[in-house]
Amino acid sequence: RSCLGLTPALTARRLSKSRKAPKSHYITVRQRQPLLMFFSHEKVNPEHLALLLKSEWKLSYVTPLYQFRHTQLKSYSRQLSAFIAAEKQQGFAVEVDGSQSNFRVSFSVVQGMTETEDDAETVLIQVRAGFLRPISEAQRSVWSGWLTCVNGNSDYLCSLPKDFICLPLFGSSGSEVLTTLVQSWFQKMFDCCFGPLEMNNTCLQWLAALWTNCHPESSIQHLKMIWTLPVVPPLQITYTVNPKDAWKLWSSVRKDPCEENKEEEGVSIDIEDVMRFMQGLKSHFYRHFRLDLSAGCLKQVSTALGSATFSGRVKISNSQYILSTLTLLTECALFKMPV
Amino acid sequence: MDESIKRTMQRLVRRIPNQLLKPTLDKWGRLTAAQKQSLDFTQPKWALTERLLALCEENEWTAKHIIELEMIYVIDNPNQGMWYAFQLMDPEDDAASVELAQFKEQFKSHLRELVKHVSVKIKKHTDEAVWIRIAWGDGFTRPNHLKPTYVVHHLQTPYVFVSSLTSKQKPLLSQALVLSTRYNVIKDANLSGRKLTAIRDLLMRQYQQVFPTKFPSPLTEKNETVSNPCIEKEQSGAAANRLQMACEAFGDGELPQLQSAVYKLETKFKDPTNKTMTEQEEPFKCVIKFASTNLLESLKQCATSGIASTPVTPLLSSIPLKGRNYFVITDNGPGPTTQMHTSQK
Structure with missing residues (x-):
């Protein structure tokens, strides 16, 4: 199924020749400019923001997700946990400090990490590991990743069929094995594909x-x-x-x-x-x-x-400019995506 | 057995690669034939270490013996760690006549005057180099044998090579060296690298240099179908020329292996297309670091392949020519000049 067939916006998928200078966005506090107040990034959960700034992320592009619903995150958390557990049983080498650990996945929405109405909300995925049940929040995070779209080309986004959600930029940090597992689960669930995002x-x-x-x-x-x-x-x-x-x-x-x-x-x-x-x-x-x-x-x-x-590893150290950096990276991901 | 001896031994054995362990122990000659027989070198490292520690106890080896073993290993494998070159300047009249015995005695006594607890061991190597191992202590602590400083000095030359020296120890070592070699000043030679042999060869010019004389083109013409003989000829001529210039700048044959060169540039930004920057009074500050597993070879290839224009800039050819790999570059001439005048501090 080609989700990109006959999209008039294909020609728009190229790196911009000009872009807005990064304005500092104090995204954890109220916007200073009243004009932008009603306009997304009102408030990003400081914990989420700290997580985004803490790690170096390995980037990939993702083709649009078929029938992905932001309202289903709880169910996705359960399903991905089960998927990882099943793969582990089949002998997939998911070793994180001893083989007996359980994994618990949690999906969450990072509110406010968008620039336009067409951008889908950012999704954060965390995998925690522990030896005991139930795994508490405090338990060690062994893998995290996110899917985002900041300032995605609106011609392109609007040209997608209704059932597709476009979150073209995927960042991951943690065990490579888990990255592969998460990606293959997404591929199965949402009929999408991932590819390495090299930065030219x-x-x-x-x-x-x-x-x-x-x-x-x-x-x-x-x-x-x-x-x-x-x-x-x-x-x-x-x-x-x-x-x-x-x-x-x-x-x-x-x-x-x-x-x-x-x-x-x-x-x-x-x-x-x-x-x-x-x-x-x-x-x-x-x-x-x-x-x-x-x-x-x-x-x-x-x-x-x-x-x-x-090789596509990125670290963003300053929250004020996170959106302009992600805008550029979103553009790169859209550009890299196979048609 | 003393705990510190045990730890020094453990660390040392861990450092020596498996295949070098037997020859190093043989050279050391502290094991009896039967003890040597009892060592199984196919065993894993930890097992060998255990066995050697037991022998250590049995033979009642002291720190002196372990230091001996360490020096044998380090002298035979000098291309490890980071080595820094220093140059002695302003010799006294009798500097050229300093002998090993005199140097040894003088160095030890001068250093002991400066530091209360210090262990110094000096050994002459076959290639005329004097190897000095210093384990430092202070007024209150015994010499730390786990972090020794190594110093290599070729008598009758102004060069000294040092590895693992802290900034606190530097003035002490400098003073002891200056006094015992009968020089007045010691200064940083701005050359460092992981291979002692390479930086020694560079400073002492012990590598194959090429002098600017016409020499037969090393490029052999292949019998390919030549589309345009004139162009081919001109191009191979240019390539041969580049190769010649690259060899003149960096040498021929196997080049001394340097890992890096650093240039601190504080020069004016000059660009005919950028008036604003060219008019700036202040220099443009930046640091350029070149790194490779064999820097001179990489630079030479840049010149032969045409990535670097020939003739090679004096900034790059200064590395082998002056035997340095750290430079501070500033503008020399006042006012606008068409050519770049640089001085190297």
């Missing part, structure tokens, strides 16, 4: 620029980028820029802000700005080492606000 050059460069753009409000401490060059043995180059200088370079490559109409939309950032920023960094490097970084592959970007790797 463009995506990592966007993150570098978006984070640097936040510097005046929230210090990035450093802008660190890691490239590898295809020689034998491989050469790894770590380029760490002083935060102030990164910001200076960033502001110098931005379009003249006066030209822009500053509506409630906020300041927008263009892919050209990002490219000029990276070009500036590369040319400064070239001037010293006569070595072309474009010949290599950007593997990692990190600042105090977060880090992301080529």
Whole structure:
């Protein structure tokens, strides 16, 4: 069953050439801007938020879920617990500190992690393990994961048939075996498929620029980028820029802000700005080492606000910018999804 | 048996890989033929350790014996841990005539003057290197044999290589070294790596260097169908040229294995397309770290493959040329200049 057949919005599924500058969203407290007050992210459960910020997440994309209901989470919790138990009985190596542990799954909704009306609410899944029954809340969490959609392309979302829920970005943290089990349960239940979300050059460069753009409000401490060059043995180059200088370079490559109409939309950032920023960094490097970084592959970007790797591992360290980061990642996931 | 001896022995045996255990023990020569026979080297490590501890008790080995064994192992396997190079400067007139016996005695007595509890063991290796093992204590504690500092010095050269030295111990060691080698100053040589042999070879220029002379092209022409002989010829000429320049910059044959090089750049940002940044007075601050399992080989390949433009920039060729892998780069010349002048602090 192709859930994407004849969707007019397919052409819209590409990385934006321009996006809004990350505004700090104080998502755990009341929005400061009255305009946005009625407009989602009123309040995210601080516990959920802390969990999202605590771990590094391995990302995947997920195709739209067929007949997924946010009202059925209790039942899903039971079913997934049972599924894991059954797989374990069949000898699936679900070993977490001794083989005798029981697993309990809980699904919950993370209210407020959305930007538009079309975004489906984020779903958080936690797996706890313990030796005794019943497993209490306090028992050790051995795996967590979430499915989200922040600022998903509305043309695309609206073009989906009614029975599909699109939560294209999946993050997981914990035992790989459990990740595989959770994914195969989703595949069976909701007829979807998962795939690794690699973060290409463009995506990592966007993150570098978006984070640097936040510097005046929230210090990035450093802008660190890691490239590898295809020689034998491989050469790894770590380029760490002083935060102030990164910001200076960033502001110098931005379009003249006066030209822009500053509506409630906020300041927008263009892919050209990002490219000029990276070009500036590369040319400064070239001037010293006569070595072309474009010949290599950007593997990692990190600042105090977060880090992301080529292999699709992401850590978001600052709650204020979580939504803009997730917007970009949602876009990447939609882009990566097979048609 | 003393608990600390037991622990030192345990740690040491754990450190030595299984296949090296037998030759190291043989070289040490403290086991009787019968005891040697009783050791089964196919056994797992923990069982061997137990057996050696029993022998330790039986033979009444002291800390001295264990240190001997440790030094044999470390001297034979010097490419472990992180080594830092130091350079002695400003020699006294008699610096060139310092002999091993004199150095040994002087070093020990100077260090003991500075630190109350210290255990120093000095051993000369076949390649003229003097190996010094220092276990540090202080006014109240006995020397800690679990965290010894190793120092390697080639007499009559200004180079000293040190591993596992804390910042607290550094001035003490520096003073003892300066006094016993008859130099006046010791400074950081800005070179470090995991392979002692590599950083020694770099500093002492013990690797195959290539000098800028014309030499026959190493590229052998293959008998492929040549689409355009002129282009082919020009390209192979350029490739040979790149290879020559890469060899001149980094050397030929097997290159000393360095793991990293770090450049702290505090230079002006100059880019004709970016007026705002170019007009900035302040330098653009960043740190660049190159890392590889064999850095010089990787850099050389960058130059031969064309990823790095040739001739190789002095910043990169300074690694082998100056025997350094840590640099602070600042702008030298005042005012705008078309060429980049850099100074290396």
